[in-house]
Amino acid sequence: MSTTQPESSRTSGMVSLARLLPYARPYLWHFVLVLVLVVIFNATSVLQPYLVKVAIDSDISSKHPNYHGLIVISAVYIGVVIIGVAANFAQMLLLQFAGQSAIKAIRIALFEHIEKQAMRFFDQRAIGRLVTNVSNDTETISQFFTNFFLSLIRDGLSLVMIIFMMFRLDVRIASYAMVLIPIIFGISLVFRGQLRRAYQATRTRLSTLNAFLAENLAGMRIIQMFHQERRQQQAFLALDVSHRDANIKEYLTSVRFNRSLEILGNLAIAAVVWIGGEAVLKNAIDFGILYAFIRYIQQFFQPINSITQNWNTLQSSMVAADRIGSVLVIEPEIQDLPATVSIDTGRIQGHVAFEHVTFGYLPNQPVLKDINFTVEPGQFVGVVGATGAGKSSVMSLLTRFYEPQEGVITLDGKPIQQYKQKDLHALMGIVQQEVSLFTGTVLDNIRLFREDIPEEVVYHAAKVVGAHTLIERLPDGYHTQLYGKGSNLSMGERQLISFARIVALDPRVLILDEATASLDSHTEELVQRGLTAVAKARTTLVIAHRLSTIRQADNILVFDKGNLVEQGTHSELVSLGGLYAQLDAESGIELPYSS
Structure with a gap:
């Protein structure tokens, strides 16, 4: 040597x-x-x-x-x-x-x-x-x-x-x-x-x-x-x-x-x-x-x-x-454009549109192909499909975690690239199946350590999603210390806290990425009641692992191998007799695990 x-x-x-x-x-x-x-x-x-x-x-x-x-x-x-x-x-x-x-x-x-x-x-x-x-x-x-x-x-x-x-x-x-x-x-x-x-x-x-x-x-x-x-x-x-x-x-x-x-x-x-x-x-x-x-x-x-x-x-x-x-030396792949200006987030309605969007994590390997759909302000939209269909990729593009290779994504008619990232992310709320909790109290985790959010807002958020009673049962209530990604809580309790976080932060667009997949039926019922109240005032997109989650959706997007193959209400899609109808017929069996 x-x-x-x-x-x-x-x-x-x-x-x-x-x-x-x-x-x-x-x-x-x-x-x-x-x-x-x-x-x-x-x-x-x-x-x-x-x-x-x-x-x-x-x-x-x-x-x-x-x-x-x-x-x-x-x-x-x-x-x-x-x-x-x-x-x-x-x-x-x-x-x-x-x-x-x-x-x-x-x-x-x-x-x-x-x-x-x-x-x-x-x-x-x-x-x-x-x-x-x-x-x-x-x-x-x-x-x-x-x-x-x-x-x-x-x-x-x-x-x-x-x-x-x-x-x-x-x-x-x-x-x-x-x-x-x-x-x-x-x-x-x-x-x-x-x-x-x-x-x-x-x-x-x-x-x-x-x-x-x-x-x-x-x-x-x-x-x-x-x-x-x-x-x-x-x-x-x-x-x-x-x-x-x-x-x-x-x-x-x-x-x-x-x-x-x-x-x-x-x-x-x-x-x-x-x-x-x-x-x-x-x-x-x-x-x-x-x-x-x-x-x-x-x-x-x-x-x-x-x-x-x-x-x-x-x-x-x-x-x-x-x-x-x-x-x-690595420059961030996604940066604010020089022409971006801060916006009044309170005036955003929540109109979302994908126009001819094509995207792949690797070059020449698209996972989304020429996707077109529109979500009106306040709509509750379900997204279904098998593993690898591209559902989570849609959400990642909407939050601008990635950039599409082709097409435009707009929020209230304005391409999301024209928003400052901090403003765009303030408008988006996302809840995933894998809940991210941090070392700190339950109170801190709901308001994400933001002292400008009063405790009363946190209590209200927890009540809206049905988490208040569960939190009150903890040793120190809202001041219970969490450790190791919330390991001293059950999966359902962690998920409910993540939902309360969304309500407390009050985004205009709510994204639920397989958020209820790991909950038992009783906890899911609590969450569904809370979600109904949460979704009323905001645009909501739900990646569904269980069809029961999105049966009442205003619109359902059905993805298959990177293509948007069907969309409509539950009854419309069932009567269509396509892929969604097939999934509905198998509703006794849960959908294949999401990507």
Whole structure:
């Protein structure tokens, strides 16, 4: 395996990192101040051996020891140490604030960018990967702004200062010490590739372990039902052992590198003691200079070790930045047109029309073909058909989650592209079979955390759909806390809350996508009574899983293989003797599951 990244990969990673740097621009002066504090801290670190050297040569080893001078040097030394500690503390605190603030800005920008994407974006990407982008990858980038940035500045500056002081003390011994640089560089070069591979192996195996764990926790019912606990335990054990081995290998590689530098450092000190000691014995240099050289050689290896260790931080940061950048460069497929203006949603009547609409999720594979229909304001319209007929696609186009390849969809005679998306979505209310509930109270979930909707409106909405009594039975009523997508509620209770949400938000067009398919007959009867009241003042489209849901509809649209094959009232369609009549004759059997 190659010890270096491909040039194109490194270039892409650096470009992605550079693309994220503007998020740190508001904290530029914080980073400048960190640089000043680093200079102060490094100066105090480099000055300490020199002060001891002065004390030894001027105050201790002289023919007339200078006690006053020794006290002064000791006081200065203590002051330098205190200043260094204070500067180090301040630089770490300031850098963490600036770095984490920049990461906060990146994370928010990434989340907002993802929120703007059309549904096709989410169709083509695993949700888990997006979660990793927002959480893990941004956290990795934070190491670049904190650890790597600090190491690059502090350790690089420290090396320069140490070399400067060594040459200032004695050019000959300093020149001998410079032989260490190519040796250290060679060792670092050898171990850098090994450290990178070990690091990547550990992180990859940890990701695999986490993915396996998440998959098993989500599917625990199936695992227990089919008695797969032992098999999954063995599979998890194998992954865990693999991760342990990778961790041990990473640790051993790091230890070998550190010990190699440690051995080289001790050999260098021995060489300095030999060369410098000979010079002291010959009175060529003072003993204090030898002491300072020994300390500087010890300090010389620390920044090199730190820079090499943080090279992996740069590598992983470039990979994470590339992942984040690959999301940020994707422009939302559906955007507001430049000419769109805000509208008064209260004046919208709810007239919906599809005119020669053709649509496919993939090019040249249409799921809707030349669809034409009209829904008058306040009408209750049913949509039926088998799996893959295109029913849900109609609703996705109406809410502008996708754009049709051909045709026009209008709301009150105006193409929906001419509405701002926030206005269009405010006009639409959708309830799906899979209810989306969030961590929070029942009250919060009904009004979707909108404080501008009074509690009285929420209570009224719940009463309209028949949910009030059920909610009152909960431990804390409307203030009952919901967890894990509402897992502490039954399917029927979750569905009723979603219906109450629609009433509270008061949209002009109501879309029910298989909304009652998972309800028992008693709960469905409650919901049907509520829906009758809800639908009176708004245009309602219902994708029906049970024909009983839409028998009283003003109009019924019958889809088959992407075509609108029939439409009319229940009695009209039954008398027509077509596909709907066939479905009605089989009404004892539920319709094939909807797409």
